[in-house]
Amino acid sequence: MNDSVIISDSTKRFRVVGTRPIRPDGIPKVTGRALYGADLKLPGMIYGKILRSPHAHARILSIDTSKAVALKGVKAVITAADLPEQKNEFIGPERVAVNFWHVTRNILAREKALYEGHAIAAVAAASASIAEEAVALIKVEYEVLPHVIDVDAAMAPDAPLLFEDMITRGVEPAPAKASNISKRLAFEMGDLAAGFAAADVVIERDFKTAAVHQAYIEPHACVAKVEADGQGEIWSSSQGHFQMRALTAQILGVKIGDLRVTPAEIGGGFGGKTVTYLEPVAALLSKKAGLPVRLQMTRDEVFKATGPTSGSSMWAKVGVTKDGKIVAADAVFKFQAGAFPGSPVMNACLCAYSPYDIPNARAVGYDVVSNRPKSAAYRAPGSPIGHFAVESVIDMCAKAIGMDPLDLRIKNVARIGTPTIAGPKHAHAGFAETLQALRNHPGYKAPLGPNQGRGVACGYWFNGGGESSATLQVNADGTVLVATGSPDIGGSRASMAIMAAETLGVDYNTVRAIVADTGSVGYTHVTGGSRVTFATGTAVVNATRTVVTDLIRRAAMIWDVDPEGVVWEDGYAKPAGSNVGDFKPLSLKELAAKAAATGGPITASAGVNAGGQAPGFAAQFCDLEVDPETGRVTILRFVAAQDVGRAIHPSYVEGQIQGGVVQGIGWALNEEYIYNAKGLLDNAGFLDYRCPVASDLPMIETILVEVPNPTHPYGAKGVGEANICPPMAAIAAAIEQATGKRMTELPMSPPRLLAALSA
């Protein structure tokens, strides 16, 4: 069922773009035949298992693997001592700086176990049960240390230190004393004091959010086969097989060219499968055993040892005039990084105010380590967290001045030329149109019943571009193969085939799109950042255009005319200019049949570093009902508007929006990591970690607002992430309308809400 409304400001019409064909990976997936990371079985394959820390924080005094090695059926045992040491330095851009000294310690612990589930050693054996038995025979001597879980507690001067020598970066002069604060950063524009002085109403609040997991259905899994000469192959489920290859090569200290990585189908990632946990371990076990090794996580391991997004502690303050102009905003974001530095706090700083024209603003962020699994990217990493705080206070300001919260946002909307706190001015339109589309929705003014409330919030995400590759081949029968390096998580194969078909002017069913391995297509950055339809799509269109030029050249050769006298229209080479009427148009199929005679295989590749991506803006409202007896919240209606540029395949755009909203509802109402007094995770499974399921939810209504991006051949904008930013604040606002209580801590679960109602 599709409830989406498409609002487009473009009169341009396409024959394939904007249609809803069946995705090429649909039938294998619904029939259970698609091959995921754990499905591959190679001849002679053996099974890996990882020993994990039972402690939140402990010094590793010794590891004795002798009994495991001696067990019959065990083929290899490794610890961190088998991995090369890495330099202790941050490399790469500040926002995503990587310190491989940390990365290798997250893959296999060295001096200390820093969280429950931290990998200590790994075994490969003839069967999974022997591997489990062997892991239990590894004797680890720990010195248990005091632990710290909460971000505010981790920042306290007397907190147990994860790294005794970590000095906060971004503070001048540098602190003399080590702490758990890895980094401080600050962004500011305008005159904050003057801005707040001009405000008629100033509201500030503290907020807390819980660490939440991406909760992809498929646990991490891979198979690795490394030969004696060091050449290796890896099959794994990830958001970027080129990324897995690069990270594995770095961790193992081998050449990138010695590894070939083939992507499996992926059962969800949402950012959490952009980092590696298993591939280097499986490869090393395989090398040592001389046999292929499969390594896969249990759900318990996924929760305890892979990265959720950060929990946070925040403060936000907003000033407005009585006629609704936001004149100043200030916020402090303290993010849990997990056991190693690297939370997405910078994104929270850069995104929180970006939907609006706020002349005076400041955002301060702290990246803080604690005894939790290292945080990983999760859908618009950092942005939903910051938006929860700032959007909540904006909503409170609207209520304080008696203004409709959507009208207040319309009054302050960012437009082309509005400065952002990072410095650049907005270069793309779309948010004003999105807000107006939501405002015009008939449900926005519909009456509400007792214990019901309506809330509004907005969100912003940069969207991504960058490096992508595509190769196009025309087969002898005129069918077309499009190969890209982007793992398909949200239906991108269908979108790639649509864009190639549109460019060629042929039927969608003529084109088959695949995800090729690292040896079969050029480098392509991860499927993340809402970049694939934009960047990889641009590569596909460029490669297709090159093929079209080649087809024109071949038709000209057949007709013995100049290529300038040939045009490509609707899937045919047609004579043009003085040649019109002289020749019968040649179809793609006819030209493909003449490929050998006209120069050989018809194929082209394109590599791009795509820039000019337009950001994503989302605006949403929800209606809900609170049960005052239990504190349970029922979502009655959820309407999500988003500027999508142009929907290449509208069903998958709607799916992205609906998925983001549902995850946001989970953040808002139920999802959280619950630790006990020993620093151990108490809810490492889907029975106790409560994700929303279909029976919890109404159909999420989508409004696709099409303000095309002029820098993409068909106007596409990234659509995967901005939609997860608003739900938490929208739900908090609706709960306040329903109950009179403003919730400032996530999740707003029944016990927490009931406690607030009883207070």
Add this chain to the structure above:
Amino acid sequence: MIGDAPARVVFTSGFSKRYTNGVREFEVKAKNLRGMIRAMDTLFPGLGEHLEEETTVAINGELHETGYFQPVPAGAEVFFIPKIEGG
């Protein structure tokens, strides 16, 4: 923009503190980012590598990875900001 007006180059305060003695704004004449990076590297030796490795660039608000080939229109506003990665 008209003629060969120089571009206005802006860094974040953190970046400028690290690499340009706290100076955040410069005027640079260049046809493309390669020329701009070279010019900045002449002023602050080693800066070019940091720009290439650590930043995303916004040219008149349009975000790009910091590549040599990006044209810089006359009078453009060029912000070097921290590189962005998504989920």
